[in-house]
Amino acid sequence: MTILSVTRTVSFAAALAFGAVAATADPLPSWNDTAAKARITDFVDAVTDPGGSDYVTPADRIAVFDNDGTLWAEQPLYFQLIFAIDVIGEMAKDDPSILTSDVLKAAAKKDYKVVLAGGEEALVEVMKASHSGMTVEVFQARVADWIVTARHPDTGLAFNQMTYQPMVELLRYLRDEGFKTYIVSGGGIHFMRVLAEDAYNIPNEQVIGSYGMSEYKLIDTVPTIVKSPAIGFNDDKEGKAINIDRIIGKRPIIAGGNSDGDFAMIEWTTAGDGPRLGLIVHHTDADREYAYDRDSHIGRLVNGLDKGPGMGWLIVDMAKDWARIYTGQQ
C-alpha cells in the first residue's frame, strides 16, 4: 500500500464515520423518545423529501408558533404584564402622581392579585400606562433593561431564561430543514422583538403580534414613531389567522400553540391541502413547570383538548415528552 492509498483509505473511513455521526445526530435532544418526537421528525422528513408525495417547496415551509405558554412560560401571569407592572412601579418612583386609580396603585406595589381581580379593564389600564406615550426606541430600551434585570417570582430566573429548551430546538431544527419560523402571539410586537432574536433566532420581521396604535411625528424635526394608548390589533383567536393572511400571505404548514387563543390559527393551518402539522403544548408538569388547562385564568385550553386530537393535532405532554424545560435551567 502506498502512502497515497493509505491517506485515501483513512479519509474514506473518516468520511464514513462523520456521515454516521451526522445521520444519527439528534436534532431534538431535549425531547424524550416518545411518539410526539417521532411524529414531528416524520412530518419534517416527509415534507423535505424531494422524491416523496408530501414534498413541500422551501418557499411554502412556513411554521408559526404562539409565544406565551408555547415558547416560554406564562405563569403566574403573562411576562409582558409583569413587565408592565414593574414599569408602573418605576414610573411612580419618579412621579407618584401618575397613580391615578386603585389599579395603578396596586400595580406600583406589585399586587398582582388586585390587578388581576380588576379583569380586562384593569389590564388595559396597566398596559396603556406602561406601553404608550413614548417612542418605540425608548420603550424597547426599557424592555431590554428589564429582561436582564428582572427575576421571575417563582423560579428566580431572568425571564428570557424561561424559554423552553425543546421548543428552541424545534425552531432551530425547522430552520435547518428550510422552514421560515414565525412567532404569532397575543404578546406585543415591540415587546417581543427585543428578545426574539437572541432567545429564538427569530428576526423582527418574523414576529407577528398585538399592537397599539402609533403616530408618526416630527419631534424637534426628527421623524419618530410614538406609541399611542389606543388598541390597534389584538392578535388572538381568529385574529391570528387573519393576521397571518395579512402579513405572511401564505397558509402555514405547521402551527403550534397552547391555548384556545391558538385554536383558529391551528385549525386554519391544518385545514389546508397537503401535509400539515398542528401542535398543542399541554402544560402537565406541576413539578418542573406548571400544570393547567381547562380551568386556568391564563392559557385556558378546552377546544384544543376536545377537538384537536380528532383533527390529527399532536398534543405534547410536557411531563412525558420533554426531558428538559427551561433554557436557563439544566
Add this chain to the structure above:
Amino acid sequence: MTILSVTRTVSFAAALAFGAVAATADPLPSWNDTAAKARITDFVDAVTDPGGSDYVTPADRIAVFDNDGTLWAEQPLYFQLIFAIDVIGEMAKDDPSILTSDVLKAAAKKDYKVVLAGGEEALVEVMKASHSGMTVEVFQARVADWIVTARHPDTGLAFNQMTYQPMVELLRYLRDEGFKTYIVSGGGIHFMRVLAEDAYNIPNEQVIGSYGMSEYKLIDTVPTIVKSPAIGFNDDKEGKAINIDRIIGKRPIIAGGNSDGDFAMIEWTTAGDGPRLGLIVHHTDADREYAYDRDSHIGRLVNGLDKGPGMGWLIVDMAKDWARIYTGQQ
C-alpha cells in the same frame, strides 16, 4: 510542462477571465451611465464593504419600494382600479341588479371619467363592490385571470408587462448584494401578491400594503378567510412608516417612491443613523411613459421635489436616467 501543470494553467486563466467578466458585468444595464446610477452603485458598494465605515450587516439591509408609479406604471389610473372596474363589468353581465348606483353603472361601462369625477367616495364604492364578499382564494383567482387577459388602454400591453425594467434590475441587484426587498404600497395586499412573485421575485411575506377587514369563517365546516367591505388599513403617507415599523420592525436603509404618499416613508428611512438612500422616481418621459408631478390627480409629487434634494434624496429622471422603460417592451 506536464499535463497536470497545463491543466492548472488553463484553469487559472479561465478563473481570471471569469473574474474579469464578473467584475465588469453591469448589474443595472437599463440604467444610463448618469450620476443616478453611480449614486446607487456607490451606496451599495459602501454598505456591503465589510472593511468600510458604512458597512451594514445583511440582516439590516432592508429596502422598501412603493409599487404604483415606482415599480410599474399608474396612468391613466391605478391598475388595481382598472381591475376593479373590469370586475364590476364582469359581475354585471351575470347579475345587472348589482349596479345600484350611477358610479357602479359608469364602472360597468368602463367610463373612467365618471368614476374619477365621483372622488374618493366613488372609488371606495367601486373598491368595495369588487373587492369584498368573497374568499381570498376566489379574489386572487380573479386577479390572476385578469393580469394575463386584460390590456392597458394606452399601450396595449398586459399590465404585468408594464413593470419598469430598471427597477426590476435594481431589486435583483439589491438582493444579489444581500438586501431583503419589500413592496410598501398603497395597493391592496391580496391584489399585489398575485403578481409580485413573478414580476419582482418578491414573496408574499415581503408585500406590505393596504387591506380591507376580513373575517374568519367556517363555510361548510371549512375554515376560510372572507374579504369584508370595511377598510382595514390605508398604507399611504405616515401609514407607510407605521406599517413598516409594525411589520418589518426595522428602519429600512433604502426607500424608493414616486409621490407624496411616499414622503413620510422616505423621510423616516433617511433620518436613520448611518448610510441611507432615499429615491424618487420622477415621471419626466411623456414620449415613452408619462410626464406628471405637481398637478397630477394620481401620483402627485410636490414635497418630494421641494424637500427631497435638500435631504440628499436621489431624484431619478426617467427620461434621462433610464435606457428602457417597460419589461414588456424593448
